[in-house]
Amino acid sequence: MHDLLYFCQQLINGLTIGSAYALIAIGYTMVYGIIGMINFAHGEIYMIGAYTALIAITGLAALGIAWLPIVLLVALICAVIVSSSMGWAVERVAYRPVRGRHRLIPLISAIGMSIFLQNYVHLAQGSRNIGFPALIEGGLRLGGDERFQLSISWIQITIFITTFICMSALSLFISRSRLGRACRAVSQDLGMANLLGIDTNRIISATFVIGAALAAVAGLLLGMYYGSVDPLFGFVAGLKAFTAAVLGGIGSIPGAMLGGLILGIAEAMTSGYLSGEYKDVISFSLLILILLFRPTGLLGKPEVEKI
């Protein structure tokens, strides 16, 4: 009985963190799908989303505004706006000028952008980690007895629901809308889309903006979940989300969702049954294994090397 409860608890923890990974992974996978490039600054965009949300929350508190829905909404909107603009600017500054060059050049430019953003936040916000108010506290306790109870916190539930809404909206957008159709067309044959009169640069900008907006949502959610942020906040999460994207099949949106969940669960199980120290080992071992045995990922289509 306790074993089963314990397992369920790990599963819930895994799904929580996994859905946040999936949100971040979308940004990697969409950008890769469209221009065949890994956006190494994406983790930083997520981190900046978390900082922006924190600044907004602090600002509202200073103004004496404490009504939770308003605080969350304002924090979310600020984070999304700042991160999206950042995603847009990163593409314009660091990627567009070097697109189509030797593939190492955009890679280096991307890494440079990532280092720049990280250090900028270092300078602007200091390198110590800053407490992030929990805002959503408490939770549900289910089953079990006084020795072990299954607990689901409200923040976990918030993370599930928010992720579910974002993913559904994204899926609808990609599969049904005119712009979503254009995104898919551009990712399949950019030159042809151009020959149909489509301004492909705008479509590329749009994918950076969408990815950044989802990362900002994840930034707010995980900021509250972990309870603190620091300038390296995006580094590990970015690597994890990248792993999730590769695991699911980079370029594939359902793949990113699946990869995120699998990775989250694998990590939670490792922490729960082995030790928390092994969880990073597990995720990067998964990355290496998938690259060795199925480089196209679980849901990716076999295709010629793009990057």
Next chain:
Amino acid sequence: MLVLEDVYTHYGKIEALHGVSVEVRAGEIVALIGANGAGKTTLLMTVCGNPQASSGRILLEGRDITRRPTAEIMRSGISIVPEGRRVFPGLTVEENLYMGGFFNERADNERGIGRVYELFPRLKERGHQRAGTMSGGEQQMLAIGRALMSKPRLMILDEPSLGLAPLVIRQIFEIIAQLRDDGITVFLVEQNAHQALHLADRGYVLETGRVRLQDTGLNLLANPDVQNAYLGG
């Protein structure tokens, strides 16, 4: 309709077109023939601005489009059925058609799709099939249908008959004749010189990046040099 004046095109340092002048008049079908590597695709793509001409002028309905970006050129009444068809393989037939009419009003798209299905009933049966899973002939029909969606005044086709069965080729040529009847000007590149010159009002022969001959389709067919080089003697 379309005028190229002394156009040069380079790929890096390689010069692929060495001063080409071509004219396509409104309402005509103009065929461009030439051996592999003569620069036919390069010429068509230069009209579309990808690659751009390094010198010379290209006029579309009197407007200079030489230095315009591809997307802008392709929104000004011209559309292309490119070499190798290039349908979007992961999109359905219908989605491919919508992409062709990306800048249309919704009602225009409904009408346009109806018209394409009339021309190619085969496509209608396959409206929800992914384009990548269709046969070569069906993909070619889709590529033509997609190019029609933007209601072009000039349609450029790059080897639409390549790799197709004779029956399908005949169907494609019939459609091209019908395009002209509908008032669409056609600029056609073909390896299939015999059928192309039969259909065309006028033709050009391109050899290693230069226009070697130009005449009416029938005169080119009768020309001994053309017969030797492109019509199998």
